[in-house]
Amino acid sequence: MAAMIDPYGRAITYLRVSVTDRCDFRCVYCMSENMTFLPKAEILSLEELDRLCSAFVRQGVRKLRMTGGEPLVRRNIMSLFRGLSRHLKSGALDELTLTTNGSQLARYAEELAGLGVKRVNVSLDTLDPHKFAAITRWGRFDQVMGGLDAAKAAGLGVKVNTVALRGVNDDEIERLATWCGEEGFDLTFIEVMPMGDIGGETRLDQYMPLSMVRARLAEHWTLEESEHRTGGPARYVDVRETGQRIGFITPMTHNFCESCNRVRLTCTGTLYMCLGQEDAADLRAPLRMNDDDALVDAAIGDAIARKPKGHDFVIDRRRRRPSMSRHMSVTGG
Numbered sequence: 404m405a406a407m408i409d410p411y412g413r414a415i416t417y418l419r420v421s422v423t424d425r426c427d428f429r430c431v432y433c434m435s436e437n438m439t440f441l442p443k444a445e446i447l448s449l450e451e452l453d454r455l456c457s458a459f460v461r462q463g464v465r466k467l468r469m470t471g472g473e474p475l476v477r478r479n480i481m482s483l484f485r486g487l488s489r490h491l492k493s494g495a496l497d498e499l500t501l502t503t504n505g506s507q508l509a510r511y512a513e514e515l516a517g518l519g520v521k522r523v524n525v526s527l528d529t530l531d532p533h534k535f536a537a538i539t540r541w542g543r544f545d546q547v548m549g550g551l552d553a554a555k556a557a558g559l560g561v562k563v564n565t566v567a568l569r570g571v572n573d574d575e576i577e578r579l580a581t582w583c584g585e586e587g588f589d590l591t592f593i594e595v596m597p598m599g600d601i602g603g604e605t606r607l608d609q610y611m612p613l614s615m616v617r618a619r620l621a622e623h624w625t626l627e628e629s630e631h632r633t634g635g636p637a638r639y640v641d642v643r644e645t646g647q648r649i650g651f652i653t654p655m656t657h658n659f660c661e662s663c664n665r666v667r668l669t670c671t672g673t674l675y676m677c678l679g680q681e682d683a684a685d686l687r688a689p690l691r692m693n694d695d696d697a698l699v700d701a702a703i704g705d706a707i708a709r710k711p712k713g714h715d716f717v718i719d720r721r722r723r724r725p726s727m728s729r730h731m732s733v734t735g736g
């Protein structure tokens with residue numbers, strides 16, 4: 404089987420695809436309320452996204468994650484999942500999955516499961532409907548709960564991603580962990596990352612180190628370091644009393660780059676080799692040059708050869724500006 408190996412010897416087996424930069428929510432840490440989105444003409448068609456994803460699969464990618472923006476608000480998105488599921492059937496792909504805010508899951512969970520999607524990541528920062536409205540600005544809590552029910556009913560595994568927000572959900576850490584345990588959901592906490600202008604607030608106001616989250620959990624349970632690894636940035640603990648596993652993604656305080664196995668594609672066909680660096684490769688031009696994939700394959704090879712060693716995120720205390728100008732919704736986290 405083909406394999407993409409970067410200059411630091413890391414095999415690139417995981418592609419994350421932001422299929423749209425649009426979203427039906429406006430989470431305060433992710434977007435400003437009046438976001439400007441990309442002109443539709445710049446966005447790859449679903450057929451073009453399929454072609455690019457398939458090129459990566461051909462070159463050794465074993466896991467595809469659709470994200471955004473909100474992947475499930477892109478019109479006709481299921482046709483992309485339907486198309487890509489052929490790589491699961493052929494055995495070329497181990498996993499096809501998505502990260503979603505859950506708002507449309509009630510509609511799509513069953514079909515996703517039928518196509519071979521086994522697990523979904525659902526972002527949820529609070530169990531309080533009022534806080535939920537304040538964090539997401541436009542989101543409806545009941546709709547997301549309905550989406551989670553549908554995912555469960557369809558047999559999808561659920562991992563809840565919770566961004567730790569100082570003064571917002573720091574009093575809910577234990578409750579979220581208990582609830583996820585009861586529902587049978589995995590749980591991972593994420594630190595706020597300095598990506599994109601978000602309007603009035605700054606990340607410094609929102610930032611809460613996960614060491615504080617751990618400390619809160621440790622007030623109630625015994626946490627044991629886990630050897631569990633998924634090849635991703637999360638580190639895990641096992642809760643001795645409940646057997647539950649809880650993940651922590653700490654980009655600001657822990658460097659996880661040495662085991663990085665992933666690259667990120669935007670909905671305009673730009674490939675970012677690192678979430679925390681500006682360098683990128685344009686795959687849209689070679690894609691649109693002709694129907695033959697040789698140019699695309701070559702462009703992917705060139706890009707992987709430039710994958711940087713790691714990121715240098717920093718929440719700048721003097722300038723109080725994000726260290727990365729692009730929003731998380733461009734690359735999908």
Ligand code: SAM
Nearest residue numbers: 433471472473502503504526564595596731736
């Ligand atoms: N809309 C989908 C969702 O919310 O799950 C997928 C895209 S969203 C950009 C992916 C993940 O990034 C979510 O879990 C969200 O909480 C997280 N995220 C967005 N902006 C972030 C930031 N500045 N720092 C840390 N996580 C962020």
Ligand code: SF4
Nearest residue numbers: 426428430433472504
């Ligand atoms: Fe939308 Fe996800 Fe960003 Fe929230 S985190 S605004 S749901 S893309």
